[in-house]
Amino acid sequence: xxxxxxxxxxxxxxxxxxxxxxxxxxxxxxxxxxxxxLGGLALACLICAGLLGRSWGVGLGSVLQVCVFLTGFxxxxxxxxxxxxxxxxxxxxxxxxxxDAIKAARTP
Numbered sequence: 647x648x649x650x651x652x653x654x655x656x657x658x659x660x661x662x663x664x665x666x667x668x669x670x671x672x673x674x675x676x677x678x679x680x681x682x683x684l685g686g687l688a689l690a691c692l693i694c695a696g697l698l699g700r701s702w703g704v705g706l707g708s709v710l711q712v713c714v715f716l717t718g719f720x721x722x723x724x725x726x727x728x729x730x731x732x733x734x735x736x737x738x739x740x741x742x743x744x745x746d747a748i749k750a751a752r753t754p
Contacts (some may be wrong), residue, residue, distance in 0.1 A: 647698075647703075647739060647742025647743050647745065647746050648698045648699060648737070649742070650737075650738035650739075650741060650742040650745075651695070651698050651703075651704065651707055651735070651738045652695040652696075652698055653737060653738070654707075654731065654734045654735050654738045655691045655695040655698075655707060655710070656691070656692065656695055657692055657731075658691050658714060658731045659688040659689070659691035659692045660688075661694075661727055661731070662684055662687050662688040662691065662717070663684070663685065663688040663723060664713060665684055665717070665721050665723075665727075666680060666681055666684045666685060668693065668721055668723070669681055669684060669717075669720050669721045672721060673686070673720050673721060676722055680720060682735070683717070683720070684717065684720075685699060685718065686741055687710070687714065690710055691714075693750060694706050694707050694710055704740075705738060707735060708735065711728070711731060711732045711735050712732075714727070714728045714731060714732075715728030716728070723724075
C-alpha cells in the first residue's frame, strides 16, 4: 500500500507546486500567501509520502487530500484536480491493502 499511496502523493506534490503560478495569475489573493499555502501543501505531500509507514500516515494523507480540494477556492481548477487525486488516493489505499493482504496470505 505504501508504494501506491506514496506515488499519488508525489505526483500530487508536483501538481500543487505547478498550481502556484496559475494561482498567482488568476486569483486576487496576495502572491506571498498563495506561495506559502500551495508550497507548504506540496512540501506536506512529500513529507507525508515518507511517513506512510507509520500508523497515522494514511490518515494524514487523507487530510491532505481534503486540503488540496479546498485550494479550489483559490484556483477553481483545483476542485477538479482535488477530486481526481482524492479518487486516486482512495483507490491506492483500497488496492494497496488488498495487495498487502494477498502478500501476507502467500508468505508461510
